[in-house]
Amino acid sequence: MSDFNQQWLTRRASPPGMVACGLRGPDGKALCHTLEESCPAAKMEQILAQFEHVRSALFSEQLAPRWHTWAFEQGQIRFVQRPDGWLLGLVVRPNSDAGRRLDALSQEFLNLEL
Amino acid sequence: MDDEPDFLRLVRELFGPLSGGRWEIHCANSADAALEMLKQQKMDLVVVDNSMPVLDGIQFLSLLGKRFPDLKKVSLTAYSTEDKRSACLAAGAELFIQKPQSGEGFKSVFAMLDDLMSWAPKQGFQGMLRRVGLQDVIQMECLGRNSSVLEVYNEHVLGRIYIEDGSIIHAAGGDLTGERALQRLLALPGGSFELVPFEPPPQKSISGSWEFLLMEASRMRDELAAQTVPGEPEVDPQTLAAPAAPSVLVVETLVCSGLGKALYDAGCADVPARVMLLKNIGRQAAQLAQIASLGTFDRLELQLADGRAIAQAKPDRLVFVAVANLSPVP
Numbered sequence: 212m213s214d215f216n217q218q219w220l221t222r223r224a225s226p227p228g229m230v231a232c233g234l235r236g237p238d239g240k241a242l243c244h245t246l247e248e249s250c251p252a253a254k255m256e257q258i259l260a261q262f263e264h265v266r267s268a269l270f271s272e273q274l275a276p277r278w279h280t281w282a283f284e285q286g287q288i289r290f291v292q293r294p295d296g297w298l299l300g301l302v303v304r305p306n307s308d309a310g311r312r313l314d315a316l317s318q319e320f321l322n323l324e325l
Numbered sequence: 326m327d328d329e330p331d332f333l334r335l336v337r338e339l340f341g342p343l344s345g346g347r348w349e350i351h352c353a354n355s356a357d358a359a360l361e362m363l364k365q366q367k368m369d370l371v372v373v374d375n376s377m378p379v380l381d382g383i384q385f386l387s388l389l390g391k392r393f394p395d396l397k398k399v400s401l402t403a404y405s406t407e408d409k410r411s412a413c414l415a416a417g418a419e420l421f422i423q424k425p426q427s428g429e430g431f432k433s434v435f436a437m438l439d440d441l442m443s444w445a446p447k448q449g450f451q452g453m454l455r456r457v458g459l460q461d462v463i464q465m466e467c468l469g470r471n472s473s474v475l476e477v478y479n480e481h482v483l484g485r486i487y488i489e490d491g492s493i494i495h496a497a498g499g500d501l502t503g504e505r506a507l508q509r510l511l512a513l514p515g516g517s518f519e520l521v522p523f524e525p526p527p528q529k530s531i532s533g534s535w536e537f538l539l540m541e542a543s544r545m546r547d548e549l550a551a552q553t554v555p556g557e558p559e560v561d562p563q564t565l566a567a568p569a570a571p572s573v574l575v576v577e578t579l580v581c582s583g584l585g586k587a588l589y590d591a592g593c594a595d596v597p598a599r600v601m602l603l604k605n606i607g608r609q610a611a612q613l614a615q616i617a618s619l620g621t622f623d624r625l626e627l628q629l630a631d632g633r634a635i636a637q638a639k640p641d642r643l644v645f646v647a648v649a650n651l652s653p654v655p
């Protein structure tokens with residue numbers, strides 16, 4: 212993981228309401244950034260790892276979302292995977308700035324030169 | 326009609342089987358060729374690429390409107406803008422659709438065209454295609470926890486349905502407010518509706534769950550339909566207000582019991598596969614909930630290449646709703 216990745220994650224993916232966020236490269240290495248104690252880096256890594264189960268269980272050529280969001284009572288998890296294998300995971304509080312910026316951030320990640 | 330031979334080939338290869346042999350597809354790579362075909366054979370629907378050399382799509386639509394007034398017309402474009410959309414609809418296109426980029430996209434476009442073909446504008450709402458109408462839009466807004474106002478109107482009634490954060494909070498129509506107004510608006514046999522940005526209502530008159538309210542509306546509408554005298558004149562579409570141009574189209578709705586028994590289905594090509602998907606979503610949600618400790622799972626939102634979908638997997642119900650964009654995602 213480069214400094215650029217870390218900087219992007221800490222600067223761009225930190226609006227109010229962000230609980231934690233993480234990037235996983237095509238090599239499987241993950242970089243996590245935590246903003247609330249309730250979701251430490253280890254938990255964020257587990258969430259990123261769960262993405263593989265989600266993808267294999269649910270998605271196919273017929274159903275291939277650009278991104279998807281799991282909405283729970285106390286927060287939302289957004290997964291965005293790029294064709295080159297990079298994965299972004301975001302955990303945000305509902306009705307927060309971070310929640311409102313999920314789409315913009317996801318689009319930015321898809322266009323990012325990593 | 327399109328000047329890209331590869332695109333025409335794909336349309337022929339995909340739409341033919343999707344129609345199960347019901348469609349006869351004729352392809353033309355120029356306005357001249359399309360006009361010649363239309364002169365020789367009666368067609369039900371023409372799909373026109375907006376960017377054509379010599380005579381562009383908008384000009385061609387106007388020409389078709391004059392020469393074949395009963396022909397249904399759809400404008401297809403790779404590069405959509407709001408101005409272009411307005412111009413195409415003003416030129417007589419029933420639908421303005423973005424060119425599909427994926428297999429799912431082609432399926433969505435096929436579903437829209439197929440629905441348009443079966444659309445007899447004798448009754449029903451014109452804000453969306455009749456089969457997936459006002460109730461579907463309300464359901465979509467509620468499932469998506471959106472805030473919006475639905476303006477519903479025909480020659481007799483002007484009404485508004487207020488949805489805030491996915492809950493129906495107020496309805497007003499004619500001299501009625503609250504649930505009675507909502508039921509009346511949902512029971513209208515015809516008219517138009519438009520989804521407009523949310524604004525606070527003058528009062529909050531509804532507090533029940535939207536699922537119950539919609540079920541109750543369906544029940545009342547069925548009762549009314551059963552009481553209608555056969556042969557009674559229907560609402561004349563000529564007297565209805567101009568339809569609002571839709572920006573999305575509900576292409577699939579599936580509502581099942583918690584055990585997976587389909588209770589309502591519109592546009593779902595493979596119900597068992599969809600039920601399986603919803604059950605899998607429930608399992609994955611349970612695992613994510615365990616890891617993330619974020620409380621009860623509510624819904625999964627999917628951003629697709631040509632639209633979006635919302636899925637709910639709860640102990641008492643499984644729900645899947647998909648919409649296709651008729652104009653590009655901003």
